[in-house]
Amino acid sequence: MFDADSLCAETDPDVWFPERGGSANPAKAMCRRCENEDACLEWALTNGEEIGVWGGKSAPERRKLLADRQLSKSRKQADINHGTEGGYRAHQRRGEVIADADPCGCRGAYQLAAAQRRERRAA
Known part of the structure; x- marks a missing residue:
C-alpha cells in the first residue's frame, strides 16, 4: 500500500491484512508484480509498520529484515x-x-x- 499508482491501490484492503492464520500469499504475489515493491518495503521498514503485507513481506519477515540489518550494521562497524x-x-x-x-x-x-x-x- 504505497501510492495511487501501485497495484495495492486497486485491491481490496483486506488482502493486505490477512486474518491470523490466513495466507499472505495473494498479497505477496501482487507485490512481486508491482513496480513500487522495493520502495513500499523501505517505507514500511522506516516507518515501523507492524501489521499487514508491505513490499511483499509480512510483519514477521520485516522484523527479521530489520534485525538482520541492525546486526549487519553493528558487525560492519565493529570490523x-x-x-x-x-x-x-x-x-x-x-x-x-x-x-x-x-x-x-x-x-x-x-x-x-x-x-x-x-x-x-x-x-
Missing part, C-alpha cells in the same frame, strides 16, 4: 579498527570512500604510516 592504517585498508576492501574530512581518522593514520615507510626507505 573496522578506526583511526589505524588497517582501518583505512578495511574501508578500501569494502569499496567505501573515505571523505577528505576523515571523520574516523583512518585516512590520516594511513597517510602517516605511508610517510613513515617512505622515510625509512630514504634513510
